[in-house]
Structure formats: structure tokens, C-alpha cells
Amino acid sequence: MNRYIAHLQLHGAAFLVGISALLGQSLAVSAGMIVLGRAAFALLALSLFCLCLRQRPWRGVPVATAGKLLATGSALGMHWILFFVAVQTGGVAMATLGFATFPAFTALIGWLLSGLRPGHIDSLILLLVSAGLVLVTPSFDLNDSSTEGLLWGVLSGASYAAIAVANKHFSSDVGGLPACWWQCLAISLLLLPPLWRELPLVESRDWLLLMALGVFCTGLAYSLFITALKQVRTSTAAVVIAVEPVYAIAGAWLVFGSTPSGGMLLGGALILGAVAWSGLRSAS
16 A cells, blocks of 8 residues: 555545534434444444454453553543534534644643643644634633534543543553454443433434444544554644544535634634644654
């Protein structure tokens, strides 16, 4: 596989992750049911993919490692719920731009844990993200659904940053695909008991959307990303994945007619530019 194909795979992964927000807005089920369906269908897709690669993610994993993966998977499930609550409350653009702040939260958590003061460039990146959020915010009234959705999106970004930091401190020798398999298993086991009564109420159309969300926007997207990382630099992947909100907002514009305002475009450009800059610096 050459680098051109690897770049296409990265953009494909970013596009599919962006589409997940569109599917979340189209679904007529609760955020918890969206996450359960996503995890369950992704678990099935990843199981089939691992079998094709002659991998058995459920074999040879120490009990302690499995416990860590299940714990991080449960946290990931809570993050997904926050994100889809943001989508259903404020729309695709507010949710994805709020979530896009997670690299800034990752750096902030790292500084708090290390006790080191941030450098000038790091402070500038945080300032750009903050300015972008101010420009994106439609109003400072918490009764405004768009503002509420943005806050949920920022909270989802903060939760994802905490998960990323935890993964660095509790890393294991398990590969990317097996780790994703264990995390999807944890989400499915966590959410199935409280939500199983809702399963018969899900309509056929929503089941198809949930299947697309799990198989394509999660299982396939993650597989493409992991495969592409074997051919491209991490810094390149960071910049490409930072484009994910662009795909989501453009898709919402085309599908739902959600035209972004000038302030949203300028604020989004500041946030995504800061995110890409942060990714380049962390990977260099």
C-alpha cells in the first residue's frame, strides 16, 4: 500500500467519523440507544474483521489488561453519550466544534498532572481555541439550544481528553483493533441492561442507521485509521483527523440545510487551526 492510498484512507476515516454526527441527528432514539447500537454493531464488525486477519482479540489478554480496557471502554461510552446529546440538542456543527477542543483539554490535563507551566506557543493555542469558542457561541443564554449543544460538545471533548490521558498512563501491549474490540464490548455490556426494554421500540429505519453508524462510522473508520498509520506520519494523521468537523458541517449543510454563520465559520477556523497546530507540535 502506497502513501497515496494511506492518505485516502485517513480522509475516509475522517469523513466517516464526521458522518456519525449526521446519523446521530437523524436517529429518533435516545443518545444512550445510539451509543448501544453503535457499540454493538461495531463489535460485530470488528469481530469479523479480526477473524479475517486471523486475530482473536478475546484470547491471550491478561485479566488486568482486560480490566483496564473494559474501564476505558465504559468511559468512552459515556463520552459518546455526551457527544450525541450535544448533537441532538444543538445540532451537528455545535457538537463537532465543541468536541474539536479536546486537544486543548488534553494539554491542560497534562500540565495539571505534571505541574509544569505551559509555554508561549501552548498558551497561544489555548487562546485561539477560546477565541474560536466565543465566536462560535450563538448567544450566552443557556436557554438557547445551540449554546447548550455547544456546551455538551465541549464537555464531550473534555471527557475524551481525560480518556486519552488515561490511555497514555495505562497503556498496554494490546494492538489498536483488539483494544477497540474490548472497549465496544464494555459499552455494550454497560448499556444493554438499562436499555433492553427500548429495543422493541426501535423502528426498522433506525436499526439501519444504527448499523451504518456501528459498521461504517466506527468499525470501518477505525480500521482505516489504524491501517493508514502504518504508512503516514502521526503529524499528518493529526492534521487530517482535525478536518473531521469540516466534513460534518458540510454534510449538515447539504442534508439538513444548516447554513453556518460567519461567526461560526471564523470561530471554527480558529479552533480547527489550533487543533491542527497542536497535533503537529505533539507529533514532532
